[in-house]
Amino acid sequence: MQSQIEVKINGKPRAFHQTLSIDQLLSELGYKDHFVAVAVNSQCVLRKNYGTHQIQSSDEVEILAPMAGG
Amino acid sequence: MWTLADKKVNSRLLLGTARFPSPSVLQESITASGSDVITVSLRRESAMENANGRFWDYLRESGAHILPNTAGCHSVKEAVITAQMARELFGTNWIKLEVIGNDDTLQPDPFATVEAARILIHDGFEVFPYTTDDLIVAQRLRDVGCRIIMPWGAPIGSGQGLRNIESLKTLRRRLPELTLIVDAGIGAPSHAAHALELGFDAVLLNTAVALARDPIGMARAFKAGVEAGRIAYESGLMESSSRAHASSPTVGLPFWHHEQTL
Numbered sequence: 151m152q153s154q155i156e157v158k159i160n161g162k163p164r165a166f167h168q169t170l171s172i173d174q175l176l177s178e179l180g181y182k183d184h185f186v187a188v189a190v191n192s193q194c195v196l197r198k199n200y201g202t203h204q205i206q207s208s209d210e211v212e213i214l215a216p217m218a219g220g
Numbered sequence: 221m222w223t224l225a226d227k228k229v230n231s232r233l234l235l236g237t238a239r240f241p242s243p244s245v246l247q248e249s250i251t252a253s254g255s256d257v258i259t260v261s262l263r264r265e266s267a268m269e270n271a272n273g274r275f276w277d278y279l280r281e282s283g284a285h286i287l288p289n290t291a292g293c294h295s296v297k298e299a300v301i302t303a304q305m306a307r308e309l310f311g312t313n314w315i316k317l318e319v320i321g322n323d324d325t326l327q328p329d330p331f332a333t334v335e336a337a338r339i340l341i342h343d344g345f346e347v348f349p350y351t352t353d354d355l356i357v358a359q360r361l362r363d364v365g366c367r368i369i370m371p372w373g374a375p376i377g378s379g380q381g382l383r384n385i386e387s388l389k390t391l392r393r394r395l396p397e398l399t400l401i402v403d404a405g406i407g408a409p410s411h412a413a414h415a416l417e418l419g420f421d422a423v424l425l426n427t428a429v430a431l432a433r434d435p436i437g438m439a440r441a442f443k444a445g446v447e448a449g450r451i452a453y454e455s456g457l458m459e460s461s462s463r464a465h466a467s468s469p470t471v472g473l474p475f476w477h478h479e480q481t482l
Contacts, residue, residue: 160264185276187308192297194305195308214302215263216260216279216309217262217265218236219236219261219288220236220238220289220291220377
């Protein structure tokens with residue numbers, strides 16, 4: 151039996167069937183080219199680590215995208 | 221060409237990308253402004269909305285340098301992590317540092333701005349701090365390693381122009397070694413020209429172009445204003461005087477002038 155993990159994505163609770171990398175998380179959420187910035191528990195994650203950084207239960211994940219700004 | 225941080229750029233107009241009526245108008249406005257540097261922000265966006273990729277494609281096609289901002293941050297911690305995320309996303313160490321201290325005036329928090337600047341410079345960033353026209357704050361920013369300072373002309377989005385010209389003149393006079401960019405409050409090309417006439421190296425603006433009836437035309441007008449202001453500064457403005465001075469020669473006046481004085 152797989153253990154479920156519960157995390158917060160941009161402030162909203164989400165559950166997944168297993169731990170997953172940031173790349174897997176972004177695919178799961180539908181970010182096609184993964185052109186977003188990610189922080190986990192208020193720590194910026196380097197893009198080169200998206201494939202290896204594993205999301206753990208209770209993690210708070212922030213996903214930010216480019217937006218118009220002044 | 222002039223040097224902004226580590227880059228050679230042509231234009232002295234930095235343009236924000238918010239509040240434009242459409243992406244195509246934004247694109248054409250960037251082109252019309254001649255700007256080499258455009259600002260962007262980072263925000264939460266769901267994959268379903270899927271607009272981020274397209275927005276980024278538009279900007280990438282412009283060929284301009286990207287200056288990400290930390291707009292909306294109210295603490296050192298928020299600003300630092302936002303800057304780090306921007307660096308990862310955009311592949312630039314440039315960051316327009318904004319730490320807001322008051323939500324009504326959007327006045328920067330000078331203490332948090334200086335502390336965030338110190339941390340970010342230590343982390344390898346080129347920090348473009350948004351600040352007020354206060355000399356001491358600007359000196360503190362310089363002391364922690366900022367090579368560029370961006371004092372406001374007036375509150376963000378107000379369009380009031382340069383509200384405190386004497387303070388801005390003082391900044392320019394006392395900080396000759398720094399790149400000074402008037403950021404915020406500029407509402408008209410004449411305001412931008414004035415900033416350049418005072419010796420500021422550039423201006424950063426957004427709303428005045430984005431909310432114009434014809435943003436592309438206004439971008440062109442700002443381009444001309446900035447260029448005029450810089451040429452005027454380099455050419456040397458005349459000293460103002462409290463007395464009138466006739467510009468036409470007074471010798472050789474015709475006889476009726478002499479009769480009036482008899």
